[in-house]
Amino acid sequence: LDNVSCKDGVGAAEQLPNGGGLGSRKRPLEEGNNGHAHSKFRTKKRKKTPGPVLPKNALMQLNEIKPGLQYKLLSQTGPVHAPVFVMTVEVNGQTFEGMGPTKKKAKLNAAEKALRSFVQFPNASEAHLAMGRTLTVNTDFTSDQADFPDMLFNGFETPTAPEESFYLGSNGSSSLNSLGEYPLPTPPGSNLVQAPLPPPSAFSSPSSGKNPVMILNELRPGLKYDFVSESGESHAKNFVMSVTVDAQTFEGSGRNKKLAKARAAQAALSALFNMQLDQTPSRQPIPRGGLQLHLPQVLADAVSRLVVDKFSELTDNFTSPHARRKVLAGVVMTTGTDVKEAQVICVSTGTKCINGEYMSDRGLALNDCHAEIIARRSLIRYLYTQLEFFLSNNKEDHQKSIFVQCEKGGYRLKHNVQFHLYISTSPCGDARIFSPHEAGVEDQGDRHPNRKARGQLRTKIESGEGTIPVRSSNTIQTWDGVLQGERLLTMSCSDKIARWNVVGIQGSLMSFFTEPIYFSSIILGSLYHADHLSRAMYQRIADIEDLPQQFTLNRPLLSGISNAEARQPGKAPNFSVNWTVGDQALEVINATTGKDDMGRASRLCKNALYSRWVRLHSKLSSVLLIKMLKPGSYHEVKQAATEYHSAKQALIKAFHKAGLGAWVKKPIEQDQFTLSS
Structure with a gap:
């Protein structure tokens, strides 16, 4: 600015009264030119760049909240060509240090640490709103936080890339309450371990800046990390590295080998030295209500990798x-405590539902091709196979069945x-x-648990993605209405899984043969938030009443x-694709039509599963939990499972009583088919 004003001064001094010469141009009139000065010397208005306001960096944000803060230079180290500055700032009686290659960057780093110490929001979008940050229109609110670019003060993380940042300690202090500069999405289950863990190590308070590999190397020098595997597409690679410590092998996976090594080291630190690297409540596993056979985090990671x-x-x-x-x-x-013996039963993909015009009145089309819904149908198919094994004359098949017969009739799963x-x-x-978003280190849980929007029943939209609350939709759907163009509505996956946690995953037909079967765990590969998931899965219907004796409100891990x-x-x-153990290959279904591209019915459709039920019913009529002489239509058989339907009605009543809306049912004509029709 000094240089600019100096030049302006010279220009003004050179103006001559005769109007001649380069330096004698007359200065444009302040109040407009009135024809006296050439238009090209008018002060040009600076064009505003289209687009959003640039985000404020941490220094600006902190200055708005706490004006007049003093930053002090604590030290300068390093060679002349690569200095390292340490700046400090005192906020609320606490001193925060920041490091950087320039004083400006060191100040910025100190400001970020100060902000993280007292600015806490349940998610990045609320924080941005409170801080007055303008987001670009194409920001993807469904993205994992780790996928955002490293912008100044974006979601309160430092500008360090995710893969590089494994620093223990928070805000320059020596606590291990977070994974420092960029928290790992690791909800350790060590607080749920039944066997006592060693007391926290002397190394559980390392100086800020040490990553898990460095800390583990101090505890056990000379460890060797082995490359286990590499998988995934080029844009989404996954590497697995392992390290053996005290005769125990720990694995870690990540988008690169460095990340995988850090996670392997982190697993060892957590298991052997009781180092709690992440205490963020929203990222912690919630143990199941009942027998927990496995360490939650070990189980979750193993299940994910197997699938x-x-x-x-x-x-x-x-x-x-x-x-x-x-x-x-x-x-x-799983059939015991050893996760290594776990078996994948089925895998599936999909995010779409059937178009109303393709509904089948013979049970030949899949209505809902969302991956988790298809996985549950695949599991039912597996359960039919296991019952058939139990009835087999082949001794080997009979012994490998997962079912045992109950004294009072029917079947149940083998122990464990x-x-x-x-x-x-x-x-x-x-x-x-x-x-x-992925839960961030600032996320201490749901700050608005009592908002009316929380827990609402929601429906998927035909031929699209996303959900809408049921209150804004009609809960009675008719066959002719849908065929004439009304959108076919399907309950959301959150609502369906909540239903499975009451009535079981076996469905009404299978309940003729077996006791209710529940999931022991629900594990998410991303966007896990303890408060929101537990509410959606069972907490919102915690006051359910009048459940039949065999049924319960299941609370899985x-x-x-x-x-x-x-x-x-x-x-x-x-x-949508599906595969169940025993299948030769994937089955591919067009989610819009509910059938394959040749127009053939899926092996998971109502008609196919009903056919298997009828075959089993003829063999098991003497030991059925529910007596039915001759199967009629699919609808009649479902209605005959009276206890199952009582449990379902108790669920619907619980949702209604909690003010969460009414369950939307498909047109009744869908189920009124027989196998001869």
């Missing part, structure tokens, strides 16, 4: 055109058989609508995974 690896195997390492997907789901079965549902992202509806899955960019495909 992803199986999908990779079925799609030729994700190279098949049918590997395209937005959501991946799967069910894993558990099913774990994996979904690559939070289920649509109530669980997802309030969790648009809820957990995220250590290495949250990257968001799947691009348009969602129109197809």
